[in-house]
């Protein structure tokens with residue numbers, strides 16, 4: 001039986017989107033490819049209100065999170081974390097030999113400007129954090145963080161993991177002005193996994209010219225040279241690009257404001273349900289994710305609950321990291337609609353009743 005995914009990613013992909021991948025194959029150095037690549041870049045810029053460079057690289061989002069670290073930092077960075085993925089971004093730094101000063105805030109809390117007061121010293125080359133922490137369902141205010149970074153050290157690069165917020169929550173790029181903003185296809189773009197996307201600033205590209213040991217695959221200077229010709233550096237997942245192009249047209253047709261409002265509406269439905277049926281949502285109020293509801297599950301036997309839910313054709317996600325056994329997660333992003341969420345919530349109500 002097919003299961004409808006309300007997971008944290010990969011997420012539900014519409015049949016038409018899957019079909020968009022089945023166009024005839026083309027090589028990645030032909031004119032048709034250039035048109036496809038260039039069109040996608042323009043559409044991403046339009047969606048995210050930016051004129052910066054956009055890189056498309058085969059792989060999962062982490063390849064470009066690591067790429068940002070490898071291209072933007074010679075020695076020292078400041079890494080902030082409020083959950084598993086913030087820790088992982090920091091690990092991308094330490095695993096590449098960077099000296100990462102770490103700021104960890106309690107799980108469930110947003111990262112706030114006061115958490116980095118006095119910490120963005122002149123030797124800090126970049127500051128990195130996660131916009132929407134997928135383990136806790138916290139959406140931090142990245143604009144406020146970026147402004148605090150710039151106030152303390154205007155030269156520090158700003159690197160944002162936007163894997164579960166880009167295209168679902170308004171990240172306000174004109175104000176955020178990220179030097180690297182990274183996401184992938186399998187989350188709010190509602191596509192299969194396989195492509196990493198980064199919006200990269202001129203500052204970042206300048207810095208990259210003088211950083212050693214960037215490797216080859218994600219050398220931003222090489223990526224830029226190819227991107228200027230609407231090419232990828234290495235062989236891209238062409239079929240996925242067909243589907244991405246299709247999705248971007250649909251996203252622009254919906255309109256970004258309407259898209260953000262739809263995500264807000266789904267988040268509110270899940271929040272109200274979590275308050276009525278459980279001990280509410282895990283993250284602090286005022287910073288709750290628009291794409292992932294992390295529910296305090298109390299005494300619920302999640303495995304039994306999920307098995308019964310899957311038998312009805314619905315799949316959600318278990319808790320993650322430190323809160324794995326005290327929460328579960330509902331993904332509400334991409335092409336999921338409030339009506340679909342209502343159906344999921346009814347199915348979960350039925351299961352809860354059956355379990356009593």
Ligand SMILES: Cc1ncc(COP(=O)(O)O)c(C=O)c1O
Nearest residue numbers: 060061062085134161163164184
């Ligand atoms: C916030 C966040 N960052 C990074 C990642 C890693 O992304 P990928 O598996 O596409 O490399 C994930 C995956 O769930 C995520 O949710």
